[in-house]
Amino acid sequence: MTVARCLPGAQARYFCIRYLKPVLSVRPSLQSVRWSVTSPKQWISRQSRDPFVKQRAKDGYRSRAAYKLEDIQRKYALMKKGMVVLDLGGCPGGWAQVAVKYAVRSPQKSVVPPDSGGAQGKVVSVDLLLTDPIPGATLIRGDMTKPSILEQIYLVISSKGPAQALCSDAHARKAVVDVVLSDMAHPFTGSRTADVARVIELCELALSVAEQPGMLKNGGAFVCKFIQGEGDQELRALMKEKFNRVAYEKPGASRSGSAEGYLVCLGYKRDI
Numbered sequence: 347m348t349v350a351r352c353l354p355g356a357q358a359r360y361f362c363i364r365y366l367k368p369v370l371s372v373r374p375s376l377q378s379v380r381w382s383v384t385s386p387k388q389w390i391s392r393q394s395r396d397p398f399v400k401q402r403a404k405d406g407y408r409s410r411a412a413y414k415l416e417d418i419q420r421k422y423a424l425m426k427k428g429m430v431v432l433d434l435g436g437c438p439g440g441w442a443q444v445a446v447k448y449a450v451r452s453p454q455k456s457v458v459p460p461d462s463g464g465a466q467g468k469v470v471s472v473d474l475l476l477t478d479p480i481p482g483a484t485l486i487r488g489d490m491t492k493p494s495i496l497e498q499i500y501l502v503i504s505s506k507g508p509a510q511a512l513c514s515d516a517h518a519r520k521a522v523v524d525v526v527l528s529d530m531a532h533p534f535t536g537s538r539t540a541d542v543a544r545v546i547e548l549c550e551l552a553l554s555v556a557e558q559p560g561m562l563k564n565g566g567a568f569v570c571k572f573i574q575g576e577g578d579q580e581l582r583a584l585m586k587e588k589f590n591r592v593a594y595e596k597p598g599a600s601r602s603g604s605a606e607g608y609l610v611c612l613g614y615k616r617d618i
């Protein structure tokens with residue numbers, strides 16, 4: 347706890363979730379601890395040497411994870427002004443900040459081009475944890491496995507009034523989301539097999555959210571974080587059925603020692 351107290355708000359919360367929760371709830375085997383990386387002391391030392399952590403402070407991003415999405419955005423230009431972006435597992439908010447930067451028009455400069463449909467752009471970010479407010483984003487605290495959270499998302503993204511959005515037949519909903527992002531992950535348990543399986547489950551959850559009526563548009567894009575291991579090829583095959591193009595990315599900010607990777611999926615085939 348002493349270490350956590352020395353850290354600024356969001357980092358302290360992350361530290362507690364990353365280290366204390368798994369320690370309190372699961373006893374990993376020694377072999378698996380080696381995979382689950384660092385001790386708290388090593389973590390602090392690694393953070394202080396990490397160029398992305400330093401850059402993050404300058405850029406005002408909540409997490410170094412923001413640079414992973416920046417990297418993906420640079421390569422694929424997924425987000426454009428006026429788009430609707432759904433960010434799953436958004437706390438402490440780095441990805442949501444990047445999404446706002448690329449998708450939401452700032453109110454001051456709001457001379458909206460005539461071919462854009464007049465859209466301002468929307469970012470909706472959902473997490474189990476409470477995220478501090480992010481200008482330009484709507485934050486929802488909740489569990490993505492709960493249908494009530496889907497309804498809350500739909501209320502925000504629907505351009506209709508809340509009453510209409512709630513009353514309308516869910517199956518008749520027009521898909522409005524341009525990009526679904528999932529960086530969802532649980533605190534590591536220390537068992538690689540279990541952690542790989544849990545993250546893949548979260549990717550499948552994110553895909554099922556994207557596939558709901560009213561969510562990802564035909565032709566839309568989807569990004570999810572996974573951990574390499576048993577089941578990742580099946581996940582990739584599933585994405586290939588649903589999207590025209592699926593690419594594996596290991597962004598520069600993703601630590602080389604970490605087995606995490608991202609699937610960038612383009613051209614959602616909703617109508618097939």
Ligand SMILES: C[S@@+](CC[C@H](N)C(=O)[O-])C[C@H]1O[C@@H](n2cnc3c(N)ncnc32)[C@H](O)[C@@H]1O
Nearest residue numbers: 409411435438439440441473474490529530531
């Ligand atoms: C690696 S963090 C996300 C970091 C974030 N992308 C950023 O840039 O700041 C993973 C997040 O996924 C969230 N998460 C895991 N399972 C979830 C679920 N079922 N519903 C909503 N959020 C979930 C966790 O609470 C955690 O905050």
